Amino acid sequence: MIAVPLFSIPPIISLLPLRTMDKLSSIAKFKASCPFLGRTKTSTLRTLCTSTSPRYPSLSRLTEKATECPVMGPALQLRSGQMAAGYASLAGTAEFNKIPEHKGVLASPSAASAEKCPHASKALAAARMAEDLANLKNEKSAKAASAPSTSKAPATAAGCPFHAATAKETKRKSTPGGFDYEQFYTTELEKKHQDASYRYFNNINRMANKFPIAHTGNVKDEVEVWCANDYLGMGNNPIVLETMQYVGLARASMLFFTHAIGRSRTLNTYGHGAGGTRNIAGNTGMHLALEEELAQLHRKDAALVFSSCYVANDATLTTLGSKLPGCVYFSDTMNHASMIQGMRHSGAKRVIFKHNDLQDLEAKLAQYPKETPKIICFESVYSMCGSIGPIAEICDLAEQYGALTFLDEVHAVGLYGPHGAGVAEHLDYELQKRAGQSPEPIKGSVMDRIDIITGTLGKAYGAVGGYIAGSMDFVDTIRSYAAGFIFTTSLPPINMAGARASISYQRLFNGDRQLKQLNVRDLKGRFEALDIPVVPGPSHIVPVLVGDAALARLASDTLLAKHNVYVQAINYPTVARGEERLRFTVTPGHNMEQIARLAQAVDQTFTELGMKRTSEWRAEGGRASVGMPDAQPVEPIWTDEQLGLLDGTAPRTLKAGQERVVDARAVRITREKFNNLLGPGEEGVDMDVGVAQVVEAVAPGLTLPTPPLEASIPTAVSA
Numbered sequence: 001m002i003a004v005p006l007f008s009i010p011p012i013i014s015l016l017p018l019r020t021m022d023k024l025s026s027i028a029k030f031k032a033s034c035p036f037l038g039r040t041k042t043s044t045l046r047t048l049c050t051s052t053s054p055r056y057p058s059l060s061r062l063t064e065k066a067t068e069c070p071v072m073g074p075a076l077q078l079r080s081g082q083m084a085a086g087y088a089s090l091a092g093t094a095e096f097n098k099i100p101e102h103k104g105v106l107a108s109p110s111a112a113s114a115e116k117c118p119h120a121s122k123a124l125a126a127a128r129m130a131e132d133l134a135n136l137k138n139e140k141s142a143k144a145a146s147a148p149s150t151s152k153a154p155a156t157a158a159g160c161p162f163h164a165a166t167a168k169e170t171k172r173k174s175t176p177g178g179f180d181y182e183q184f185y186t187t188e189l190e191k192k193h194q195d196a197s198y199r200y201f202n203n204i205n206r207m208a209n210k211f212p213i214a215h216t217g218n219v220k221d222e223v224e225v226w227c228a229n230d231y232l233g234m235g236n237n238p239i240v241l242e243t244m245q246y247v248g249l250a251r252a253s254m255l256f257f258t259h260a261i262g263r264s265r266t267l268n269t270y271g272h273g274a275g276g277t278r279n280i281a282g283n284t285g286m287h288l289a290l291e292e293e294l295a296q297l298h299r300k301d302a303a304l305v306f307s308s309c310y311v312a313n314d315a316t317l318t319t320l321g322s323k324l325p326g327c328v329y330f331s332d333t334m335n336h337a338s339m340i341q342g343m344r345h346s347g348a349k350r351v352i353f354k355h356n357d358l359q360d361l362e363a364k365l366a367q368y369p370k371e372t373p374k375i376i377c378f379e380s381v382y383s384m385c386g387s388i389g390p391i392a393e394i395c396d397l398a399e400q401y402g403a404l405t406f407l408d409e410v411h412a413v414g415l416y417g418p419h420g421a422g423v424a425e426h427l428d429y430e431l432q433k434r435a436g437q438s439p440e441p442i443k444g445s446v447m448d449r450i451d452i453i454t455g456t457l458g459k460a461y462g463a464v465g466g467y468i469a470g471s472m473d474f475v476d477t478i479r480s481y482a483a484g485f486i487f488t489t490s491l492p493p494i495n496m497a498g499a500r501a502s503i504s505y506q507r508l509f510n511g512d513r514q515l516k517q518l519n520v521r522d523l524k525g526r527f528e529a530l531d532i533p534v535v536p537g538p539s540h541i542v543p544v545l546v547g548d549a550a551l552a553r554l555a556s557d558t559l560l561a562k563h564n565v566y567v568q569a570i571n572y573p574t575v576a577r578g579e580e581r582l583r584f585t586v587t588p589g590h591n592m593e594q595i596a597r598l599a600q601a602v603d604q605t606f607t608e609l610g611m612k613r614t615s616e617w618r619a620e621g622g623r624a625s626v627g628m629p630d631a632q633p634v635e636p637i638w639t640d641e642q643l644g645l646l647d648g649t650a651p652r653t654l655k656a657g658q659e660r661v662v663d664a665r666a667v668r669i670t671r672e673k674f675n676n677l678l679g680p681g682e683e684g685v686d687m688d689v690g691v692a693q694v695v696e697a698v699a700p701g702l703t704l705p706t707p708p709l710e711a712s713i714p715t716a717v718s719a
């Protein structure tokens with residue numbers, strides 16, 4: 001069993017009376033053993049040492065922080081009682097003793113308490129050490145501390161105390177004279193720790209019946225999710241769930257019991273896996289129908305589904321760049337890794353232009369003969385800063401210089417345009433709205449001018465998968481040549497059905513999109529009023545600048561530990577160093593009270609951790625578009641008119657306890673689309689029914705393949 005070094009740290013309390021420099025050098029000794037100290041920059045530690053806690057003015061912020069530690073907290077409590085003239089002179093014992101109680105720190109240190117440490121628990125998760133800790137918990141004894149681990153070998157990394165502790169015991173011996181593979185991994189991981197780009201994954205389990213709540217590794221520990229890319233909450237939309245699995249979702253009456261059982265939907269009909277590649281047994285009606293739905297959504301000839309949009313981008317760009325003779329790619333500097341990989345894999349020349357900079361793009365296009373095949377690759381919504389690409393203007397340049405346009409609408413599909421086809425659709429909002437569900441292209445519209453659109457099924461549509469859409473022969477070429485499409489098992493029919501139901505529903509109902517944008521406006525407004533540094537942008541992304549990797553992680557940990565708010569820190573390489581941030585996503589399923597509480601929690605965290613606000617960034621000349629001296633106000637792309645704010649048709653925001661609205665017409669039409677494959681849907685149903693009631697009504701004694709939803713489904717309304 002592995003000894004967890006965290007428990008051997010002498011209390012920081014003993015260092016507190018020393019001068020700051022002495023304190024820091026003493027604390028630095030424990031960087032290797034304490035996950036918090038190990039990951040926090042010296043400059044941040046210095047700030048924490050020298051500033052007083054706003055809540056407990058007689059303590060430094062570092063001491064207050066230490067009380068949250070399951071090891072330090074109880075030790076501090078004990079020592080504060082013992083040290084009448086030492087520590088107690090710095091902090092009134094009574095005030096100090098309140099802190100652990102207030103923060104729920106355990107009375108005595110134990111192995112179990114390590115799980116309460118936000119720093120340790122994340123390192124544990126990343127290092128696959130949870131299993132070892134569980135063993136530690138069960139076999140807490142001297143014997144356990146010296147016995148070898150029986151669990152599977154964890155990854156090793158010298159920069160992580162848990163990796164380091166286990167590395168010696170679990171390393172596979174290298175063949176004498178042979179390459180030391182384990183050392184190689186250790187060194188590579190150490191680099192990640194050194195440059196603060198090592199990733200810690202939180203265990204977050206979003207619950208279908210409690211949106212936007214998730215539980216952590218402990219099922220009883222519930223948190224609010226504020227960073228998921230399930231932008232519209234479609235991952236638990238009732239028509240999606242019904243299409244995938246449920247039988248007669250809306251039937252509340254026993255009258256329909258037998259009838260409903262006979263009409264089981266996709267899972268019951270087609271089972272789980274697709275059974276093969278698209279070429280061999282894995283080309284199902286659900287795949288074909290989804291591709292038809294996608295082609296119609298974008299008013300293109302054809303679409304093709306891939307296992308993800310990462311794969312779609314990579315496979316498509318690899319194929320085009322290697323097939324088109326002398327092809328040159330023009331790539332926005334902020335393009336997603338999937339596009340960059342595809343361009344690289346193709347071996348074609350890649351010219352990078354400055355983010356959204358048309359002059360730079362034109363200057364670079366002009367350097368190549370018109371007859372040279374060129375592809376301009378860009379995104380509509382850039383997901384980490386929330387900026388939007390100048391799509392129409394790039395189409396102008398593409399026409400002028402004979403280039404194809406490749407537009408990644410991953411963070412826009414479902415969310416923009418009257419039917420959710422993305423920003424290209426949004427730019428001709430009224431025209432596209434009037435065209436309704438017609439699959440015909442609208443000549444001259446921005447969406448029509450884009451040659452290749454790629455999108456994901458995994459974000460606003462709440463499913464999994466990615467796709468391309470474009471001309472018939474383009475799609476057929478990729479289908480015929482792209483290895484990433486051909487040589488892989490196709491996605492399960494159930495996922496294809498769920499994705500199609502989601503797209504169809506969102507094509508028919510604008511309310512979720514509008515409500516999302518209203519909530520985004522509300523959150524941005526609250527943050528701005530509190531001087532929280534929101535990176536300005538016209539889209540739904542709410543990035544909040546932190547500007548330091550360790551501080552961003554600390555802010556994320558603090559929000560989770562103290563406020564039950566889960567927002568992931570975004571650090572290098574996803575964003576540039578010095579531009580680290582928290583990236584909030586708010587959905588139509590978040591209610592007003594939750595949004596208000598979030599703003600307060602973030603405000604409090606900024607104060608507690610001494611994080612810079614907009615005014616402070618401004619005083620320093622600005623960073624990452626925050627507090628820039630020459631900044632112009634940024635207008636949201638969804639206008640007041642499009643949100644229904646001018647004619648009173650805007651959807652109502654949710655109050656605590658209110659259920660999300662589900663559109664009955666969109667449900668009915670979507671359900672009918674599956675009739676040819678799944679049998680007739682439930683006509684004329686009353687959607688104002690809870691899933692729990694339905695399940696009870698249709699299936700007393702019947703074991704459904706997965707547990708039924710317990711909470712009521714949202715109220716249905718007509719569009």
Ligand SMILES: Cc1ncc(COP(=O)(O)O)c(C=O)c1O
Pocket residue numbers: 308309310311313336338379383408410411455456457458465466
């Ligand atoms: C801009 C962009 N394109 C493509 C992808 C890949 O999409 P998927 O998650 O479907 O693989 C992402 C994923 O986050 C993305 O942000």
